[in-house]
Each structure stands twice: as structure tokens, then as C-alpha cells.
Amino acid sequence: MISTPDRIDEAPTIGERYSRATESSDLRAKEGRCDVDYMIAAGWVGDRLGTMLYRLRSEFDQVHAGIRPGAALNLTERVLVLSRLTSLSAAKEAIGNMAVLQATKQRFIRPDADALKLAGRALDVFLDPNCGHCDGRGFSGGGRLEHSGPQVLCRPCGGSGRRRHTIGRDDEERKFGAFLLAEIERLSSAVEVEMARFLRNQG
Numbered sequence: 001m002i003s004t005p006d007r008i009d010e011a012p013t014i015g016e017r018y019s020r021a022t023e024s025s026d027l028r029a030k031e032g033r034c035d036v037d038y039m040i041a042a043g044w045v046g047d048r049l050g051t052m053l054y055r056l057r058s059e060f061d062q063v064h065a066g067i068r069p070g071a072a073l074n075l076t077e078r079v080l081v082l083s084r085l086t087s088l089s090a091a092k093e094a095i096g097n098m099a100v101l102q103a104t105k106q107r108f109i110r111p112d113a114d115a116l117k118l119a120g121r122a123l124d125v126f127l128d129p130n131c132g133h134c135d136g137r138g139f140s141g142g143g144r145l146e147h148s149g150p151q152v153l154c155r156p157c158g159g160s161g162r163r164r165h166t167i168g169r170d171d172e173e174r175k176f177g178a179f180l181l182a183e184i185e186r187l188s189s190a191v192e193v194e195m196a197r198f199l200r201n202q203g
Helices: 014-022 035-044 048-067 076-081 088-105 113-126 171-199
Strands: none
Touching: 014 048, 014 171, 035 171, 048 076, 048 088, 048 113, 048 171, 076 113, 088 113, 088 171, 113 171
């Protein structure tokens, strides 16, 4: 949801408009689309957990953009961003509860503490999916002054540009971690779809 240089001339996404609305000091109803419309649309969505995740992602993107716009965060920067998220604690608890409930259904027969750790890891990757070693490009070098030289496949992410593989220490944990991440992404994406539907219906 972060604006990048190649999106400068594009209209803001629903996520970007919602993120701005959460920080707006003017939530009065006006003619035409305004900040309060996006807040109402989010409130209209019935999925409490999905809305919580969507808000958290918007909050993360907003803080991220203020620290390193358009680029992946390093570990120190990620910790700094996470420390500024007011909705993180509630979302982490809710996702932890979901993970514990889903563990048995997904045949992840490990202690609840393991499910909770994977839930936290999945939430972290959901918020910041890009590999910090290659800025999400999948390779190092080439094209930038700070990455001069030939392009080399990024070894930490295997050239994917993503951090998905970092969830879990063995096959069983990675499988359950991938399930949790997919579920988190599904819940959040569904909120944007429902918000878009609401806004269309409101003209």
C-alpha cells in the first residue's frame, strides 16, 4: 500500500485513502468522496479480525513510508516501525488465538507456544513481505548507486524478493506458517473488496 515512484501519477488506492483517513482531523461528511466515507466503509465490514488486520496494515504502511518510503526495511527499522503501531498488540493477540484454534484443524500438533510464535512471525511477514537484503527485487547489484555491479540472485530470499520462507524452522512449521499467512492475507484482502463494494453502492 506504500506509494512508490512508479505510482506517482496514479490515483490513491482504497488502502492509501483509508490510511490517510485514520489520521485525519476532519471527519465531517462532505459532498463527494471524503475521509469519513472510508472510515464508514471499514466500519461497515462485518469481519472484526479482517478489519483489524486491514487497519494494522494501513498503519504499518503509513509509519513505514515515514521512515523508508518505497523500500524494504532493515531489521532495526522494522523494530522501530512495529514499536509505533498502536493496534499491533490487539491484532497479535487475535491472530494468536486464531492460530491456536486452527492448529488442531490443520494437524499442527505442537504446543500452543509454538503456534503463537508462528502467528507472530506470519503477522510480521504480512506487514513487511519484502526481503530486506534486496529491497524486494530478488537480486542484488545493478541499476542503483548503492547496489552497483552485476546483478546477483539474492541468496536469503532465493530470488523471490519475499520473506515467506522465513516462517518456521522445519517442514511442519513452515506448512502451518504458510497457512496462517495465507489466512491473514485472505482476511485483509476481503475487507478491501467489501469496502470497495460499499463505496460503489454509495455512489
